[in-house]
Amino acid sequence: MESALVSILIPFKNTSEYLNECLSSILNQSYTHWEVISVDDHSKDESLEIVEEFSRKDSRIKVLFNSGKGVIAALRTGYAESRGTLITRMDSDDMMTPNRLETMVVSLKKNGSGHVAVGQVKYFSSRGISNGYDRYEKWLNKLTAEGKNYDEIYKECVIPSPCWMVHRTDFENCGGFQPDRYPEDYDLTFRFYEKGLNVIPCEQVLLLWRDYDYRTSRTSELYAQNYFLDIKLHYFLKLDYVHTRPLVVWGAGNKGKKIAKSLLKKGIDFEWICDNPNKIGKNIYGKEMLSFQVLETMENSQSIITVANENAQREIRSYFQKKDMFHMADYFFFC
Template sequence: MSNPLISILTPFKNTQTYLPECLDSIIKQNYQQWELLIVDDHSSDNSYDLVRAYAEKDKRIKLFKNSGAGIIDALKLAFAKSTGHYITRMDSDDIMHTNKLSTMLNQLQIYGKQHVALGLVKYFSKDGIGNGYAKYESWLNTLTSSGLNYSEIYKECVIPSPCWMLHRSDFLACGGFTPNRYPEDYDLTFRLYKHNITCIPSTQELHYWRDYSTRASRTNDHYAENHFLELKVDYFLELNYNSSRPLTVWGAGHKGKKVAQLLKKKHIPFLWICDNPKKIGKHIYDELLFSFEHLKNLDHPQSIVTVANEASQKDIKSYFKTQQMTAMTDYFFFC
């Protein structure tokens, strides 16, 4: 199959300001054998009419209205209407590099099935990029460059939602967008990990990720921190938890407390480790907080680390190293 069809799945809602740049970047791809399944998720601006004008000029652009509500329903509809051998996603407010489709297609043709093609991403904004997003971009691109994305999957979403491509059969095997669970991009990433879909290393910048104040990931409750932690805990218990080993939770800040609540709700026993002298020896949610020294009493524990301070994280990693413990087997950083 020399020129296979690539299906691009794109939901949109009230992004008329950014849609022309997005659509133009797709039309200008140096690989032209694509179809765009683009779904209006009940826009109240002129987005639908804008896309319809593009679709009338280019029959590869197939426009639909979301019969449900929300990004997941829109993505499900887009995929149901797709026919491509390869599947990718695009956000309606972003921009593709000209070589994006050809580069990822080439990667998948070289490596074959059971692989996901990726690319480096770059944030951009008219107001400038904040330090948090700059750090996330650097961290994400470092993982992608080596193909070691899953090695830190419990920290943040390690595969950017609009910069991946899969064989259709692999996408289906992983469940596609069937689970109705947000954040949908992170959930899909965990399912790729679960099904042993290997990340192909990439050092090419392929996607320009727009940031602005009304972006869905900033404003929609589906992307609130509590959803991320629930997702992490659920997949940890399914994929990495060893019930024959003692489990420890490190840190009693906001994230540590939320993780503790989730574990208690699921009746998972754990020991709570804290370095705050005001909390050590006290109870939170009826759980006693122990000092770091208590770890010496545990036999080969697994650890969830919710400590966000970078200096403290380095100290914790050094400790694990002295104990000959390995990431993703013995310890898991949740932030």
């Protein structure tokens, strides 16, 4: 495993401002047996020239052109040319800490196949980090430190796309980059979860995650909230929903309405509850809104929680705990 080749897949598009720092952080890795498969997704700036210059200086860096269009097609193009027994990904605007590859390789060597190595992250930005990103970083790193990332998988993507590593055999067993489903990193995380890849705890920051106004995750419609909800519901119905149990949706905000509308379209029966007295008794999409007290008349229900308020979430957890019902089995937080 000490000599295992690590394939680092890097799709890039119009990130000339950051590519030098990204690729330099890879050149500075303590673990040196790697290959970079960089894929140009039709850049219109100087990105390609920058990567080609790095490639001329170091033969471990290869440059390809996206045979299709978009991140998923670029990742497929790169993966098809990769040779490593270990697979990881990097975003062209981020940076690795010097020991990232070594830490992950050692973790996978120690734990073997059937595992995914992850690392903690640190956001940085020229303008400072918002409160929302700061909270996300702390939440994500706490999960990663304990290897309990899947415990909150329906809330948000719990494995950042630029900071994971798996055995090639496990990656292919999870379907690789085949599904055309965005956000692609969230979909891949769910497939790691589906195939039972165990998350290896990590207490080290291994990725410096750059934030800026025109980052793809901020600007592309493929990363809009509705896409996240579609993925959450898709995998919930596939992996955790028990169709013989009554299903309940909590909350009548935008997310609750989106989930309810999708369930109705799929012909899946459910009860819809909220604590807003102005909505209880009203019909939305032909479905009557009920008080949470209806739960007292239901046995063995499963609940999707779309209530975002943290105080309300704590009350909901307390309610279920008193009834000896369990998170990720009986109730699932979707926000």
